[in-house]
Amino acid sequence: MSTVDDERWLVVDGRRWRRTDPSLPDDVRDALTSHLGRARSAVGVAKRRGDDDAVAAARRRVGLAKHGLGERGPRWWDRPEPERLAAARTALDELDTLAPPDV
Numbered sequence: 001m002s003t004v005d006d007e008r009w010l011v012v013d014g015r016r017w018r019r020t021d022p023s024l025p026d027d028v029r030d031a032l033t034s035h036l037g038r039a040r041s042a043v044g045v046a047k048r049r050g051d052d053d054a055v056a057a058a059r060r061r062v063g064l065a066k067h068g069l070g071e072r073g074p075r076w077w078d079r080p081e082p083e084r085l086a087a088a089r090t091a092l093d094e095l096d097t098l099a100p101p102d103v
Helices: 003-008 026-049 052-069 081-098
Strands: 009-012 015-018
Touching: 003 009, 026 052, 026 081, 052 081
Parallel strands: none
Antiparallel strands: 009 015
């Protein structure tokens, strides 16, 4: 892979994953990453309970966090930085409403 590719992709066990948008401010990236971890955990809990509605809600939160981080949706390197930051903040606001962070 080229240097540019190395900045955009992470390869694990031969599978390519999109990296987090490096332009996100630390506080935004950290908050979205926290939401992502909590949502992934919620998926597992809901699956073990057999609660399909909770699984769907938690997966929605995973998707929002991944979109906010730039790991899903339009490729972050193809979008202007202000647009990417606005999308990340919108995702974070929605996540904070759906699952307020522990204070």
